Amino acid sequence: MLLPFSWIFGLISEIRNFFFDSQIFKSSQFDIPTICVGNLSVGGTGKSPHIEYLIRLLKEKFTLATLSRGYGRKSTGFLLATTETGANQIGDEPKQFACKFPDISVAVDGNRVRGMMELVLSNSDLELVLLDDAYQHRAIKAGLYILLSDFNYLFYKDQLLPAGNLREKRKRVNRADAIVVSKCPEDISEQTKQEIIRRIESYHEAPIFFSKITYSAIKPVWPEKHDTISKDKLASYDWLVITGIANPSTLFDELNRAGAKYNQITFPDHHRFSPKDLQTIRKTFYNFGSAEKRILTTEKDAVRMWDSSELIDLPIFYYEIEIRIDRQNEFEKLIFDYVEHHSEND
Numbered sequence: 001m002l003l004p005f006s007w008i009f010g011l012i013s014e015i016r017n018f019f020f021d022s023q024i025f026k027s028s029q030f031d032i033p034t035i036c037v038g039n040l041s042v043g044g045t046g047k048s049p050h051i052e053y054l055i056r057l058l059k060e061k062f063t064l065a066t067l068s069r070g071y072g073r074k075s076t077g078f079l080l081a082t083t084e085t086g087a088n089q090i091g092d093e094p095k096q097f098a099c100k101f102p103d104i105s106v107a108v109d110g111n112r113v114r115g116m117m118e119l120v121l122s123n124s125d126l127e128l129v130l131l132d133d134a135y136q137h138r139a140i141k142a143g144l145y146i147l148l149s150d151f152n153y154l155f156y157k158d159q160l161l162p163a164g165n166l167r168e169k170r171k172r173v174n175r176a177d178a179i180v181v182s183k184c185p186e187d188i189s190e191q192t193k194q195e196i197i198r199r200i201e202s203y204h205e206a207p208i209f210f211s212k213i214t215y216s217a218i219k220p221v222w223p224e225k226h227d228t229i230s231k232d233k234l235a236s237y238d239w240l241v242i243t244g245i246a247n248p249s250t251l252f253d254e255l256n257r258a259g260a261k262y263n264q265i266t267f268p269d270h271h272r273f274s275p276k277d278l279q280t281i282r283k284t285f286y287n288f289g290s291a292e293k294r295i296l297t298t299e300k301d302a303v304r305m306w307d308s309s310e311l312i313d314l315p316i317f318y319y320e321i322e323i324r325i326d327r328q329n330e331f332e333k334l335i336f337d338y339v340e341h342h343s344e345n346d
Contacts, residue, residue, distance in 0.1 A: 002163035010160045013168050020138040027141040028113045032120060033128045033342040035335070036142035038135025040155045040172060041165040043269050044246030045148040046182040046213065046323070048093045048300060051132055053323045055101050057332060062339065063125045067115045068094045068132040070108030072270040078118040081106040087303045092270060093132060095303040112140040128339055135175070136167055144338045147176035149200075150247065151184045151210075156199050174204045178334055180325070181210045183250055188212075207334060211325045213250050221302050221316040229294075229317060234258040238289030239296045242281060244271035244304070251298060251319060262296070263288050271304075278310045285314060 019025040035054065039045040051066060058064055070079070070091035079090055083102050087095040090108045098106040105123055109115030112134055120126060131142055149155045155173065158164040173179065181196055188210065197208050218234065220226035229237075235258050243251065244267035255262055265284060267277070285295060295316040297305065302318035305311055325331050 003159070006160040006163040009162070010169055013160075017138070017168070017172065025138070027138055028116075029141040029143075030116050030120070030129075032116075032126060033144075033339045034116070034131055034140075034142040035128070035144045035146065035338070036131040036134045037146045037148065038131075038133050039148045039150075040135070040168050040170070041150070041153065041158060042161065042167060042246075043165075044153070045150045046211070047133055047148060048096065049213065049321055049323045050146070050148060050180065050182070050211070051093075051097070051130055052100065053325070054130055054335065055097070055104060057335065058128060058339070059101065059104055062127040063123070064128040064130065065105035065107060065119050065123065065126055066094065066097050066130045066132055067107050067109065067112060067119060067134075069110045069112070069134075069137075070094055071133075072272065073108065075108075076110075078107065078109040078111075078115055080118075080122060081108070087306070088272070092300050092303050095306075096300060099303065112137050116140060127343065143342055144178075144335070145176045147173060147179050148182045149179065151181050151188070151196075152247075152249065154181070154196065154199070156203065170203055173200070173206075176204060176206050177338075178207045178209065178331070179204075181208065182213075182323075183247075184210045184212050186212060207330070209325050209327055209331050211323050213321050214324050215254050216320045216322060218296070218317045218319055221297075221305050221318060222312055225312075226315055226317070231258070234260045236292065238262070238293040240265065240281075240285050240288065240293065242295060242297045242301060243267065244273075244301050245269055245298050248298065254319070255296075261289070273304060275310075281311065282314070 020027060037047050037050050073089055073091045075089045081090045081094055081098040083099055094106050094108050107115055107119050155170055158166045160166045179200060193210060200208055218229040239260055239262035241262045241264040246269040295314055297318050299318045299320055
């Protein structure tokens with residue numbers, strides 16, 4: 001029933017892309033190297049941990065910044081974050097970047113062109129910018145596009161909004177310089193990989209990589225009150241799991257693999273905790289499980305909880321994640337080749 005609306009959405013999207021492709025609408029390109037990490041679908045592909053992977057890879061060699069629109073923030077315009085800036089001012093992902101990587105610049109602006117200009121003006125030593133979720137933001141032209149597609153919701157199986165989750169037609173994968181199939185299962189077979197590669201290459205030939213989410217330590221939201229819990233102790237506690245992200249399935253898969261006992265409260269993506277939500281969390285926590293119980297949330301949700309002092313007396317932890325990419329050396333060479341070649345040309 002929703003397909004006719006998807007056709008209308010697709011027509012509008014294609015007209016917009018035609019105007020940019022024909023240079024009727026102008027795209028701004030900057031001399032400074034820019035890497036865009038994005039997707040064709042609405043949320044949930046793991047952009048934030050992939051941005052963090054690139055930050056770790058590049059920050060020791062280049063002076064870099066991240067630029068996001070700051071989804072869900074209450075502020076407007078350009079804002080350069082500090083570790084003290086709240087998630088309500090810059091958005092949860094930028095807040096996460098700012099807290100984990102205080103030695104880089106983290107900026108937000110709904111107008112990416114203006115954001116880039118402000119970043120360049122504010123830091124004369126800037127050598128590289130990572131654009132978070134800017135694949136459809138065609139007013140700015142990045143130098144390198146990395147497109148993510150969730151293994152569980154591959155773009156070639158999806159439909160345009162509102163019948164599916166795609167923001168653009170599948171063929172628009174053709175703007176990508178590299179494609180990463182994210183959130184792959186630990187036991188993905190070579191046969192499955194080859195089938196996915198074959199299907200993706202029918203739309204666009206670009207290097208294709210596969211990434212997995214790996215869970216490390218279970219860290220307290222307020223470290224001055226609680227100690228870190230190691231992974232092998234996961235099943236020693238009863239957990240109230242609170243999530244407000246697009247696709248928390250990998251977290252629940254990890255809990256199930258560990259044999260952990262848990263209840264869950266699930267909120268929509270980027271959810272802001274209201275006073276009623278906080279009461280529900282407190283009531284649910286006190287009314288379930290054994291004495292050895294804790295609250296577990298995602299890293300992205302944790303940064304929003306830092307703004308909720310009403311929860312500070314509860315034992316709340318987040319599961320820190322990182323990304324593993326197959327053919328890691330090839331992927332990293334692609335990144336360094338682009339940045340270093342572009343820098344030399346400057």
